[in-house]
Amino acid sequence: MVVLVSGSGTNLQALLDAVEAGGVEGYGARIVAVGADRAGIEGLARAERAGIPTFVRRVPEYASRAEWDLALTEATAAYEPDLVVSAGFMKIVGQEFLARFGGRLINTHPALLPSFPGAHGVRDALAYGAKVTGCTVHFVDEGVDTGPVIAQGVVEILDEDHNDGGAALHERIKEVERRLLVDVVGRLSRDGYRIEGRKVRLRDE
Numbered sequence: 001m002v003v004l005v006s007g008s009g010t011n012l013q014a015l016l017d018a019v020e021a022g023g024v025e026g027y028g029a030r031i032v033a034v035g036a037d038r039a040g041i042e043g044l045a046r047a048e049r050a051g052i053p054t055f056v057r058r059v060p061e062y063a064s065r066a067e068w069d070l071a072l073t074e075a076t077a078a079y080e081p082d083l084v085v086s087a088g089f090m091k092i093v094g095q096e097f098l099a100r101f102g103g104r105l106i107n108t109h110p111a112l113l114p115s116f117p118g119a120h121g122v123r124d125a126l127a128y129g130a131k132v133t134g135c136t137v138h139f140v141d142e143g144v145d146t147g148p149v150i151a152q153g154v155v156e157i158l159d160e161d162h163n164d165g166g167a168a169l170h171e172r173i174k175e176v177e178r179r180l181l182v183d184v185v186g187r188l189s190r191d192g193y194r195i196e197g198r199k200v201r202l203r204d205e
Ligand code: GRF
Pocket: 005, 006, 007, 008, 009, 010, 011, 012, 043, 087, 088, 089, 108, 109, 110, 174, 177
C-alpha cells in the first residue's frame, strides 16, 4: 500500500508496527511508499526512520488543483500499490486520482459518518452536543467523506471534553482509530473484498 499523510502520522505508525510485527505474510500488506501534501511533518519522518520511500506534492507548487492531482496520482502510481490509505491526509483528491485508485482508496475519518464529515469532525460532534462519536474507515468516492463504510468504532463524549476544545476526545478517538485501521487494512489485504453499492463485503460476509 501507499499511505498518504499530512501530520503526525500516528495512524501510519500503527500500520508500520503491524507490518513489522506480523511480517508481510502474517499481516497481509506492506507499505511501499508514504506520500504527503507538505514537507517537514512527523509522518514523513516516521517513514524515513522505517526506511520507506517518501514523496511530497504541495498544492501551491502547481498551476491548478487538477495539475496537483495529476502529480499526486503519478507519484503514487509509480509504486504500483494495490491499496492507497489516506491516514490523516487533509486534502480531497481529484478526478484523476479517483479514476486510478477508486475502489482501492480508503480513508479514516474521526467521526461516525455520515455525521460530521469534513475537516473538523471532532470539533463539530462536540459542538453539536453529541453523546457518542468515533471513527469511520471508508472507501473514498467523489464526495467528502461519503464513500462506502468499511468499519466504525464508537467513543463516548465526556462532559470534560467541552473544556479543551476536543483535544482529549480526539486522542481517545485516535486510539480506537489506529486499531480499527490496522484491522481493516489487514483484513482487506488478506481476505479480499467486494464493494456492492454501499455495502463492503469482506470474505465470508
Ligand atoms: C486522524 O484522527 C484522522 O482521522 C484525522 O487526522 C488524524 C490524523 O492523525 N483526519 P495522525 O496524523 O495519524 O496522527
